[in-house]
Amino acid sequence: MKHHNQALLVEKLPAYLAHLHAEIKNDKGGEVASYIPELAKVDPETFAISVRLMNGSVVSVGNSAAEFSLQSISKPFVYSLALAELGPERVHQSVGVEPTGNSFNSIVELEEKSHLPYNPLINSGAIAISSLIPGQSFEERVEKIRSFLSNCAGRSLSINETIFASEKLTAHRNRAIANLMRYFNVLADPIEESLDIYFKQCSLQLNCEDLATMAATLANNGVNPLSHARILPSSHLQSVLSLMFTCGMYDSAGEWAFNVGIPAKSGVCGGIIGVVPGIMGISVYSPRLDSKGHSVRGLEVFKRMSKDLGLSLFAMGNGENL
Amino acid sequence: MKHHNQALLVEKLPAYLAHLHAEIKNDKGGEVASYIPELAKVDPETFAISVRLMNGSVVSVGNSAAEFSLQSISKPFVYSLALAELGPERVHQSVGVEPTGNSFNSIVELEEKSHLPYNPLINSGAIAISSLIPGQSFEERVEKIRSFLSNCAGRSLSINETIFASEKLTAHRNRAIANLMRYFNVLADPIEESLDIYFKQCSLQLNCEDLATMAATLANNGVNPLSHARILPSSHLQSVLSLMFTCGMYDSAGEWAFNVGIPAKSGVCGGIIGVVPGIMGISVYSPRLDSKGHSVRGLEVFKRMSKDLGLSLFAMGNGENL
Amino acid sequence: MKHHNQALLVEKLPAYLAHLHAEIKNDKGGEVASYIPELAKVDPETFAISVRLMNGSVVSVGNSAAEFSLQSISKPFVYSLALAELGPERVHQSVGVEPTGNSFNSIVELEEKSHLPYNPLINSGAIAISSLIPGQSFEERVEKIRSFLSNCAGRSLSINETIFASEKLTAHRNRAIANLMRYFNVLADPIEESLDIYFKQCSLQLNCEDLATMAATLANNGVNPLSHARILPSSHLQSVLSLMFTCGMYDSAGEWAFNVGIPAKSGVCGGIIGVVPGIMGISVYSPRLDSKGHSVRGLEVFKRMSKDLGLSLFAMGNGENL
């Protein structure tokens, strides 16, 4: 993996991804998320794969311009912003660094002793992180997040207010989690504002190629490979990537590490991003989900790419050839 | 990390490790394991660090010749042997690949639905793996393990029969786990023989430098850097290392990934090994354990080395300079 | 127990209770509930015992006129009201009849499969029950509860609005539970109104003698022994008393059944009521609580009375003599 040739990748990826896309497109398994009405309105057939390389070039197949909301894929990026704004010490007074073994929206997701959320990539932890983002007003805090994530994507992203309204209306479980955190003084008043910030970040609208750029910014040690702007201090990457590796795929973490082996994050929008440090950012978008909330085709794309391209952090040079 | 210069490491490691050893030696925290009487007899002050590089050279500080029993550090190696003998498909009919979030000897360590052990690096999974090692007789099966682990260490290791007898006598919890697996038909009769094979592998006697060689064999893609013999097919390394990464440190997996970031395995003997692919095998031996069963000084050594040398898989070149 | 002579009890109880009160008064163990500020303002030394017999007579010792808020002791009575208003079939579409083994305010108190609250006497179940009480308006629904509980007590009780305001302000955990029930469609919108009804019933103000009358109404098969009014249809008593027996003391149910053996309900106000069918209603008030939320002196009073008077449902005539 370490010696993946970028020029060679640019040359060979288009045919490889086209082939992969054609094969996996036939998999109609899974169900589109319906827990908020707006999410259920997407076209279930949409299927895109994008790879952004470190030299800034991108290879995409399928409907890579179809837009959707960011959902949980926002979590590692807002965590990155919190690290940049407040430093790791302050941030980890509010959230831990342990995987949970539970599903993404478990109510039992506070540590038994500390009552802190287990990590920043489950709902409780992400809400706690969102509540930490500083600012003079709600609007300023939301804008700080929107702006940071736009920088990661390399273009200005906007919030889908219809999605936001739908999230807010039906967020009974997240509201339960927030009240429980308030009970344990992990979250401060007003919790409804913290929830709103979280719903706003989940409602950012973008396409598959934007996602690949965001992943590539993490793969490129915090520098956006398109804009060449440093988005994140190099020193925070280890924190972000290690948490994505152990906690990014919820209770599929073990199988993902075993079969794919790269830092990743999945969202109920049907997107999955993967970070291959120094090599590429990968994104897949296909909205039909398995029972754990992961894109069915997305999982298959990552398994195949990891094996075919030897992307696993533990691959040690196996399978490097396309 | 990717460009760690082996020659530079050989030159600088002796002074670095001597300094680290001197500092951490003052930490008297933790308790020597006493769950079997023989384990309690070791000198709690013993403290050794060894690093074996890919060119075969070794740097050791402290009592690196002090011998102890292998205990749970045997687990990834016997799992490797099982992969080599039976192939991954057969092996993973008997054990899963998921971390548990529980402690190393939890009785609740069978998956709720399949009733399989969660992974090969907890006691239930390791006993299931040991039961799979084929052979005409008990003696032949034990010899196969002893011989394989000796090849990893680069010298002939022997079983400490006093430790074995002590393990066998007091193994009430492991016997409970084995009977529960027998109940679910995960383990076949005679379960006492499977337990004995497991106790034998735990009782292999070696020193800290041997451990470093074993770790280095994994770091060197399955080839012992001392003997240059291929011990393990290259294709199995990804399985072994990814499981060590997610499951090797039990319920400290998240914190380990966050702070250290390399595949590892800990044992109640007081040893910890770490694998830095393509760079080095690291071992620490110091028998005083924390409440989770990890060597107190061992944890500290790994945290410091990972930070100082930039060893984390997610470090991307930070901290490379000694 | 079955032949407890009421006349004899009237004669002997005053001296017996006075002696008991004097002895147990010395126990200063436990802590006054502080989860809402108002509760923490009571005099921790207050200690009253009242026994209401089936002939309407009452025996009280200590500060039996000291007032406090009803808290969880409201639960079996509002459950009784729901049975009377809606019938058992409708009520048990919303709550189960199983003890939980968890503490009184566990967040994990919804059944795994049905997502219903385990029973009407834990917070989730009580909130679900309160939400079922019918009425044209919030005020009418609250009045229905106030009026029903007043009838049980034999005098008009009023709601302590300071307590209510304090409950409402700090009810993060109950609000978490309500949102989780809303998520599972166990609770309908508006959940804040259901919570307010629940807080109102918890805020009813009364004294120890009132509590004894309420317990005696249950002991007297649903007829208030003071007013001789039938409050509850006889056919619902079995439901109310069996649930008080198995679920009324939260996770102390087994020990309570073993040592005391009568239907009971405890509240964080420091009150405990016990129902000896056909014989008496007992109440104790002493605000210092053990770690499970039960009045420390209250528990001791009940243990002693059950043993001395042979009150257990399983006593079969033992210990009947004072």
Next chain:
Amino acid sequence: MKHHNQALLVEKLPAYLAHLHAEIKNDKGGEVASYIPELAKVDPETFAISVRLMNGSVVSVGNSAAEFSLQSISKPFVYSLALAELGPERVHQSVGVEPTGNSFNSIVELEEKSHLPYNPLINSGAIAISSLIPGQSFEERVEKIRSFLSNCAGRSLSINETIFASEKLTAHRNRAIANLMRYFNVLADPIEESLDIYFKQCSLQLNCEDLATMAATLANNGVNPLSHARILPSSHLQSVLSLMFTCGMYDSAGEWAFNVGIPAKSGVCGGIIGVVPGIMGISVYSPRLDSKGHSVRGLEVFKRMSKDLGLSLFAMGNGENL
């Protein structure tokens, strides 16, 4: 309930039970236990109901002479014997008095803090109790149990050695539990002997009418209503009956208390006994079990009898007329 007329019961029960038997016989639901091969050999159609009254008379319908093994119904009786032999203080150093909320053979059935079995009526607790029965030899200890249970049944019962051998051979789960208790020093060596004593008591052979007599001995305050011999000190009945009430039906305890409301014990043989203090001992035998291990027809018989005869401890005179 308290005024149930024994003469009236003798007169009316035969027709009532015949009618009940005829109706419930049509229920073919459930599966015969197969966890030991010998248990699977019974005729699934067998169905008997017996009621033994306090005057010694018995009313039986169906195959009341069909023999089967006692299984878990032995638990409250061997617990009674332990109380008689050692006193409650010693006995409850080894087992608790709390229901578990888990199924009858849960492996997680030791209390988290004390590591004691939750109560004497689950497998772990029953094995701990059996291990306490004193005697000079294994044979003497088994004979003490056989003899005590025979006295409860009013005739000499013998052990079915084929059942015993089958139990012993396939007891992987009970052996797991015993080893776990050995680990926590709740059980002393040799644990295999304690298990054998437990398997022997489970293998006692008897018929439905014997069971009714055993239940009636408990209902009659410890005096066998046939032989008029006192089997159990009156002072221990409260302990036995309260534990049967809260723990005798495993995780169906709440529903049983709510719908039936009498102390009871169920066994995988397909038997259930119920104790109506001062009135009657009831037994049902029908080997098809529901998913929780209770006789399907047995549950239905008890629900119907409790309602029709007003047997619940909380019934307060309702439904007394046949």
